[in-house]
Amino acid sequence: MTTADEAPRSVGLLGGGVIGGGWAARFALNGIDVRLFDPDPEAERKVAEVMGNARRALARLTRAPLPPEGAITLVASVEDAVEGADLVQESAPEREDLKRDLLGRAGRAAPPDAIIASSTSGLLPTRLQLDMAGPERLVVGHPFNPVYLLPLVEVCGGEQSSPETLTRAAAAYRAIGMQPLELSHEIDGFVADRLLEALWREALWLVNDGVATVSEIDDAIRFGAGLRWASMGTFLTYRIAGGEAGMRHFMAQFGPALQWPWTKLMDVPELTDELLDRVVAQSDEQAAGRSARELERLRDDCLVAVIQGLRAQGVGAGEVLADWERARSAAAGAGARLGDGAIPAPLRLYETTVPADWIDYNGHVNDSRYLLAFGEATDALLAAIGVDDAYVAAGASYYTVETHLAHQGAAFEGDRLQVSTQVLGADAKRLQLFHVLTRAGEDAPLATAEQMLLHVDAAAQKASEAPAELAARVTRLAAAHASLPRPEGAGRAIRTL
Numbered sequence: 407m408t409t410a411d412e413a414p415r416s417v418g419l420l421g422g423g424v425i426g427g428g429w430a431a432r433f434a435l436n437g438i439d440v441r442l443f444d445p446d447p448e449a450e451r452k453v454a455e456v457m458g459n460a461r462r463a464l465a466r467l468t469r470a471p472l473p474p475e476g477a478i479t480l481v482a483s484v485e486d487a488v489e490g491a492d493l494v495q496e497s498a499p500e501r502e503d504l505k506r507d508l509l510g511r512a513g514r515a516a517p518p519d520a521i522i523a524s525s526t527s528g529l530l531p532t533r534l535q536l537d538m539a540g541p542e543r544l545v546v547g548h549p550f551n552p553v554y555l556l557p558l559v560e561v562c563g564g565e566q567s568s569p570e571t572l573t574r575a576a577a578a579y580r581a582i583g584m585q586p587l588e589l590s591h592e593i594d595g596f597v598a599d600r601l602l603e604a605l606w607r608e609a610l611w612l613v614n615d616g617v618a619t620v621s622e623i624d625d626a627i628r629f630g631a632g633l634r635w636a637s638m639g640t641f642l643t644y645r646i647a648g649g650e651a652g653m654r655h656f657m658a659q660f661g662p663a664l665q666w667p668w669t670k671l672m673d674v675p676e677l678t679d680e681l682l683d684r685v686v687a688q689s690d691e692q693a694a695g696r697s698a699r700e701l702e703r704l705r706d707d708c709l710v711a712v713i714q715g716l717r718a719q720g721v722g723a724g725e726v727l728a729d730w731e732r733a734r735s736a737a738a739g740a741g742a743r744l745g746d747g748a749i750p751a752p753l754r755l756y757e758t759t760v761p762a763d764w765i766d767y768n769g770h771v772n773d774s775r776y777l778l779a780f781g782e783a784t785d786a787l788l789a790a791i792g793v794d795d796a797y798v799a800a801g802a803s804y805y806t807v808e809t810h811l812a813h814q815g816a817a818f819e820g821d822r823l824q825v826s827t828q829v830l831g832a833d834a835k836r837l838q839l840f841h842v843l844t845r846a847g848e849d850a851p852l853a854t855a856e857q858m859l860l861h862v863d864a865a866a867q868k869a870s871e872a873p874a875e876l877a878a879r880v881t882r883l884a885a886a887h888a889s890l891p892r893p894e895g896a897g898r899a900i901r902t903l
């Protein structure tokens with residue numbers, strides 16, 4: 407399983423455009439400090455706008471406990487950006503001379519054990535490392551836009567890249583919620599862009615020849631194959647198309663069609679002014695007056711919905727998201743792991759920002775989402791006392807058997823919420839909790855929940871005593887909280903009318 411401690415502690419970014427800004431957001435939202443160099447005088451504004459979209463998207467995507475945001479600091483030079491960095495990510499325009507200059511400067515100034523990565527979409531790493539000091543540290547880490555949402559990153563080394571660097575780079579990307587595609591051979595365009603280029607070339611021919619408009623081509627993808635690709639890709643899709651006989655039958659049935667002159671994949675349409683004007687005009691009509699930022703937010707919202715749907719099925723980008731969430735929860739639990747020292751009381755182990763899909767027809771948070779927040783707080787407490795993924799995998803856990811929830815106020819989209827948790831009592835099998843939900847920085851409760859949990863042997867599906875080490879932690883926590891005032895509402899029941 408991915409662990410958050412494999413992530414770099416600090417990152418130097420070279421370039422703050424669409425890709426560099428996306429990297430800045432991906433790293434910062436994973437709690438990593440970023441130093442960014444970009445000579446563009448508008449870089450600070452552009453990166454700030456990307457961060458705004460990224461925060462919005464991540465709040466909709468996940469309720470995993472996130473670390474405090476890393477700082478993004480704009481600096482005046484390559485050398486300033488890479489100073490002290492564990493990972494350097496170059497995202498300059500696709501010009502080999504420019505990239506080689508930046509990577510050469512980074513190699514001379516970065517710490518000797520820093521990973522140096524290029525976001526290039528197709529330039530060979532063997533050529534990019536020619537001017538570098540320590541070329542064995544270079545890898546390609548080619549992401550996809552938007553970097554803060556799409557998990558794919560192609561990892562590829564050059565002739566001088568060390569296997570250790572490739573392994574470390576892949577681990578670092580996994581720790582920030584990405585899915586490295588580790589390529590064993592370098593090739594122009596790598597894998598994903600070669601596939602995309604084929605589709606893009608054929609799409610331009612269809613527009614050039616007047617066969618289809620840009621909207622019709624996009625509709626052909628988004629209402630058809632694009633939906634399948636999100637979960638199955640190309641080859642698995644075609645295997646299913648072969649029916650019970652599988653891929654061999656599909657190839658026998660449809661393979662001969664590959665000889666038919668359907669496509670123009672070996673030719674490139676000349677980008678004449680006429681073709682360019684046609685593409686631009688049709689694209690403007692398709693955009694319908696929406697700004698680039700508006701279209702980005704629409705794209706992000708749709709990606710969030712698709713990725714969340716895939717998470718429910720445990721496939722593709724959804725599986726990557728679930729793995730990253732488990733790592734974040736484990737990191738939060740470890741960070742709050744209750745040792746032998748003083749126990750903060752009440753415990754504040756869970757915070758979240760209200761996403762749009764929590765809001766009901768009344769304009770405030772739906773009832774069910776309060777219970778969800780309290781459930782997350784309970785999970786955070788369990789992680790803090792040692793009931794983590796490994797403990798559950800071993801066959802035991804605590805199950806919630808009773809909850810009393812009281813609503814005292816309304817929360818709205820964008821509110822930052824926090825839950826404080828007090829242990830009311832515990833014995834060998836039972837754990838009684840009281841949660842208070844407030845807005846961050848406020849004391850007035852929005853809701854409270856009292857819960858009773860039982861320690862359970864999952865295999866036997868019955869209550870069991872907690873092992874001695876866990877029971878000692880629970881007892882110590884309950885004893886520390888026994889000195890606290892009993893919270894208002896504890897033991898309350900709904901009165902009979």
